[in-house]
Amino acid sequence: MYEKIQETTAYLKTRIKTQPEIGIILGSGLGNLGNQIEVEVAIPYGEIPNFPVSTVKGHSGQLIFGKLGGKNVIALQGRFHYYEGYSMQEVTFPVRIMQAFKVELLIISNAAGGMNPDFKVGDIMLINDHINMFPDSPLMGPNDDRLGVRFPDMSEVYSKELILKAHKIAKANNIFLHEGVYAGTSGPTFETPAEYKYFRAAGGDTVGMSTVPEAIVARHAGIACFGTSIVTDLGIANQVEKVSHDEVLIAAKAAEPKLTTIITELLKSL
Numbered sequence: 001m002y003e004k005i006q007e008t009t010a011y012l013k014t015r016i017k018t019q020p021e022i023g024i025i026l027g028s029g030l031g032n033l034g035n036q037i038e039v040e041v042a043i044p045y046g047e048i049p050n051f052p053v054s055t056v057k058g059h060s061g062q063l064i065f066g067k068l069g070g071k072n073v074i075a076l077q078g079r080f081h082y083y084e085g086y087s088m089q090e091v092t093f094p095v096r097i098m099q100a101f102k103v104e105l106l107i108i109s110n111a112a113g114g115m116n117p118d119f120k121v122g123d124i125m126l127i128n129d130h131i132n133m134f135p136d137s138p139l140m141g142p143n144d145d146r147l148g149v150r151f152p153d154m155s156e157v158y159s160k161e162l163i164l165k166a167h168k169i170a171k172a173n174n175i176f177l178h179e180g181v182y183a184g185t186s187g188p189t190f191e192t193p194a195e196y197k198y199f200r201a202a203g204g205d206t207v208g209m210s211t212v213p214e215a216i217v218a219r220h221a222g223i224a225c226f227g228t229s230i231v232t233d234l235g236i237a238n239q240v241e242k243v244s245h246d247e248v249l250i251a252a253k254a255a256e257p258k259l260t261t262i263i264t265e266l267l268k269s270l
């Protein structure tokens with residue numbers, strides 16, 4: 001994998017003039033946050049050596065280099081999900097590229113089901129911790145010491161300092177935020193009522209099918225994380241409702257302006 005990372009990074013370096021400082025992964029329905037980026041170059045995944053190709057509706061599939069909030073960013077518009085059949089290493093390959101570019105911070109967004117009874121559709125939650133409920137880890141197998149340590153510390157996956165900053169930004173902009181734990185599962189099924197109950201009992205506030213592998217690799221790489229969930233549907237006690245991918249995309253889109261403000265202002269403050 002190390003050689004593949006070098007090859008891909010060398011190719012990308014031929015396409016850009018400015019080195020990215022911050023990585024961003026735009027989740028379901030949040031692709032338009034990418035439109036706020038002053039684009040230097042947007043490269044379709046198909047053109048990038050060793051990159052997987054995204055297959056899900058709502059994920060347009062390009063790697064954007066540009067400026068957001070005055071910072072040089074590298075943004076994934078469309079992520080790779082485990083349920084698409086990619087290995088954990090493929091899902092997280094873009095984070096390894098960000099590592100090769102020496103980004104210091106990874107901003108991760110997702111659409112998720114709300115399990116905390118205080119949550120409503122359209123709410124935003126700052127992720128302060130996660131639970132890996134995937135049947136796998138991107139760090140399984142022999143460890144490459146050039147990429148990180150064998151047993152990475154996970155005591156502060158999501159930067160407390162940035163969470164504090166985001167709360168201040170939200171307050172100043174009249175945006176209501178929750179904070180809580182994201183439970184990451186493989187999907188592709190949405191949860192049964194019993195599974196929502198189980199993930200809630202385990203300590204999850206939101207549940208979704210991404211983010212955890214990316215955050216694990218970021219921490220392995222020594223990259224700080226800032227993560228957000230947009231609550232797109234609810235799996236709460238006895239009021240579990242039917243959920244569809246289209247509804248998830250619509251709810252995520254509605255919350256997008258608030259999230260755009262928080263992330264842009266956060267970048268400006270760094």
Ligand code: HPA
Pocket residue numbers: 111112113114187189190191207208209232233234235243248
């Ligand atoms: N469960 C899992 N993934 C999701 C959900 C959910 O309820 N909503 C959006 N992504």
